[in-house]
Amino acid sequence: MASNSRADFAHSISTQNSPGDTAISIRSRAIGPDVLRAVAILLVMLVHLPVEATPSFLLGVRTYGWLGVDVFFVLSGFLIGIQMFKELSRTGRLDIKSFYIRRAIRIFPAFFTVLGLYALFPVLRDAPTMQPFWSFATFTVNFNFDPRVGRAFSQVWSLCVEEHFYLILPLLVVLLHRRINTKQALVAGAAAIIAGMILRYTLWETQVAVLVETGNFRDAFSVYLRDVYYPTYTRLDGLLFGVTLAGLRHFYADAYRRYAPPKVALPLGITFVATSLVLFSLRGPLEGANLFLVFQAQLGAVVGFPLVSLGIALILGAMLDLDDVMARWPFPGTASIATLAYSLYLSHKSVYHIDRVLFGEENLQGNLGFLIYIATSFAVAATLWYCVERTFLLIRDRVMRPGSTDRSQLSKPQSS
Template structure:
């Protein structure tokens, strides 16, 4: 892994490089955008109450939580590609520039939404909220019991992402000269197997006792707190995304030879379907009211890595197909992907506001769904135009000046 076999262009980061919705439709990579748009729509769907879910989407809604795992694979691939390409090209990583870019990208919109939740309690989408310092320090995903802090719980995945941003640059630098194919494969296998083993142990020791006495609400909260939220249990998607980036950067001929798009799509689709089947097996929980996000032991152990690996294969195929699908004119997909971060931050709060403005009884069926979608996109577009875009422009201006000075 010390050299790049074939020169590769700088990977396009759909979360990072666009400063207008108009250019989003023409400069973004459609393959990652398709997955990103799908991911945010799934997340928005899973947080929509059943009574406001149209019948055709009712069967999909319970699986909406997998959208977060799609985001993890995308982040692993996109950030991993940037860092490893820079390390190979410059034989170093500009830590200051990397963290500055991430800070300008993530913090402004996040801190604004957090300020609203903190300072205006009536806007909170749940009765309780974790202390603000847990959000500021991105530690909210550790020990998070949704019963004791249900507001803005979607920030748990942002915490996982921040931990990834902190660790991956250091790991890339440490492995740049020492990594071999065998070493990296062993490291990846260790991360995945350790995650499976840890989830198995935690499920058995923490969730299992509550299940045995049929304390299902306690089991659900414990599952979220100890299995689902913590960073150390959610490395599968990020890991497989980074692995995909490494293979495509350092072994492109190997990927091209053995993983043409139709094979990668086939393997990825079968892996995703197999994972969804595992997620669907409820066993003794079939008659309970536990949501599908609560996974019995097989899903908690095997489902996450299998699904993440499948998404990584599909992403690799879509990137290879970019010369073909890039000619498709799908501005809606690119627009949704551009707004995905703002949508993620605001969609739960927007539905709460919808209830306050329109009344819960008026948010049922198709009309409630349309109101939810419309208000979500209006608020997300406002946040993007007023905050995200301006800080991205400021970041690019400041960094271009620093490069000229240097």
């Protein structure tokens, strides 16, 4: 994509966090990221939707709803990365203080509002047990997160991963800027991906395999979630591929267009995602699995994450390059869903639970149950967005000095 084109992401969209950031204040909307964000949050909601209220045509999709989190990770890596690379190119420095303030104002108000409601009103909790509140407040709940001990508000494990990313990446950029070149940075990123694969293999062999060998498949799956799936140090693939995509498109724009045009990147990305889904097809409790299927699940845990992340990154790159084409297609409701993504992410599990309390689970089956779950989720999310998210974004845009990190037009509240 030419740097001065309509779809130039460096000019068209502000920095966003994966589940929650929205593309509200942009000069020229890039359609692709909104589409991916909307799809991602709908997948996350679908995977938590009771099976009884899931339309039959979505049952097969529901199995792979977890893919939404990986889409969010790649989006976050790309959007934060392109913001930082642009600022470095423009000013020669990175305003870390401004970055952290903007991130805090973007993420904390809605998060702590929902967390406070969970603390004050136990009836809102979507599960009987919950991890300690201090672990949520410090964004460390994804470490040693055993779903057998507490599951309420469990979806924020991925927000914790992103918070750690937001904390560390700017420091690394400042530390390594002018000390290593882009090629060396790419080598370091590849080394981190390989290290993650080795770590997940080791954790599987030492923590999960023992339970699988004794036939304790359900506990094996819980340990897999605790030690392999949730921790930040095992889930950096999507964020790293997102940052890599940002670096390639920013520093090697011509080479990227030459070697990864949409006609190459899009089918290749779809192939990688499809292959990873096959590997993850038995990522569940593994109950009754034979040795070959267990090996397939292990292979998914080791190589599936980088494979799916690479595929999503290629698809994102292709969608950015096809922005002029996509702008002519109708995507009704996409921008609104993307705008509400963070509020939906934080609140939908509690809303599902309250629906069951108010209406009775037996009355929330089939298409009617599906409509009630979705309608109430969007109503609550819209309220949270308008009362909390939008309010603090407006405040932030008024108090942040002109020219601060990733500042855009203020005609509407920003998303970053």
